[in-house]
Amino acid sequence: MSSPAYPRNAWYPLGWARDIGPALAKRRVLGEDLVVFRTSGGQIAALDDACPHRLAPLSLGRLRGDSVECGYHGLAFDCSGRCTHAPGMQRAPNNAQVRSYPTATTMGMVWVWMGDAALADPAQVFHLPEYDDPAYSVIEGDALPVAANYLSLADNLCDPTHVVYVHPTTLGSTGREETRVQHQREGRKVVTWRWVIDGPLIPIFQGLKDFGGNVDRWHYYHYHAPSIAVIDFGSAATGTGAPEGVRGDCIQMFACHFITPVDARSCVQHWLLLKNSPADAATDERLRAGLRVAFNEDKAVLEAIQRNEDKPREWQRVQLGLDASAIKMRRIVQEMVEAESA
Incomplete structure (x- = not known):
């Protein structure tokens, strides 16, 4: 069977807010793996579940404050997917970026936008x-x-x-x-x-x-x-x-x-x-x-x-x-x- 085509510019349910806490969790949406966690400020972050270095799943790493640390070589990424730390380097490489996905919460459900982030309007989340x-x-x-x-x-x-x-x-x-x-x-x-x-x-x-x-x-x-x-x-x-x-x-x-x-x-x-x-x-x-x-x-x-x-x-x-x-x-x-x- 060929890969299905999904509308991407839409809010999809990611999971119950009650189930997402300050720990790394893996979710799959539209055939793509995401790593999901709640920050210290209560924000829900969703990133591609792959480190851009060797493609190790970030969900196998650990949460350090509000950043995800890759469990393979220690690169760290913040909620926006920007690399904030690379071991052995004074500055993190600019091209080490993980895609982040907009999220919103309503009716006890966390929603994720899998398409063009510029089109994600939290006011359009179903309620x-x-x-x-x-x-x-x-x-x-x-x-x-x-x-x-x-x-x-x-x-x-x-x-x-x-x-x-x-x-x-x-x-x-x-x-x-x-x-x-x-x-x-x-x-x-x-x-x-x-x-x-x-x-x-x-x-x-x-x-x-x-x-x-x-x-x-x-x-x-x-x-x-x-x-x-x-x-x-x-x-x-x-x-x-x-x-x-x-x-x-x-x-x-x-x-x-x-x-x-x-x-x-x-x-x-x-x-x-x-x-x-x-x-x-x-x-x-x-x-x-x-x-x-x-x-x-x-x-x-x-x-x-x-x-x-x-x-x-x-x-x-x-x-x-x-x-x-x-x-x-x-x-x-x-x-x-x-x-x-x-």
Whole structure:
């Protein structure tokens, strides 16, 4: 398989801020190895994980103050990638430079810009307004490794139709397989949605609120190219006007998925949940556990798909009407790649 083309001028999730401290860590993004660490002032630094002298991985070295010392010959590099010390030399060589990558932090996630650093605008890092709304509480999730191409995971996160088949005990319910799915493109975003009218609560919502009967529930999948998906899903008592926007008495959650493309056959799914109810240790852990089950169900399917994609085949996959959002999503990513190439 040839090396994949990625949009580079975009903010990609690098890792949870909670996981990056004052120690060297290795991360791979878009097939490139980075060495990552937190400085004494709290800044997140990301450099190419290769010393320009003999290409030894800097992640095998050590942190000296706010500089990375190569573990092979002791050259040291600051957060900008400038060489600040070379053993046996009065002045560090000017051409000993390591590429550094802009970073930013929002929603507990550290983001990295893998393209032209001059175009990196921290104001453009994704941020969901509800994250700062005191009416919502946050359940920070995991960094789930998935042995599949990141666009395969993006396909999944543009697709409400798989839920009833893959997640029957957590996010789906039977009997509504033919419910209409709608979709539209908005610039570099694709929105896919469906409503289930007068149906039962999904399993993961059971016990959160007593509606006294069936509900009207919604699922809005917001995909932001190239690697962010936010699913707005919730329920309100049937017939109380939820489809028309009357949702004052409802369960509403936002499942945020931040995808790190690692290489052609693997990615990392960082996820968190926002809910319109106060934090509660027992409830939050139950929700966290239920979502782990659901996302591991997706992982199993996507990894099996990747294994099949890696096999030689003479026939092409067929497309269905339910693939419309995924087709739009991949078209946006391809347009971004082509625009950068131009």
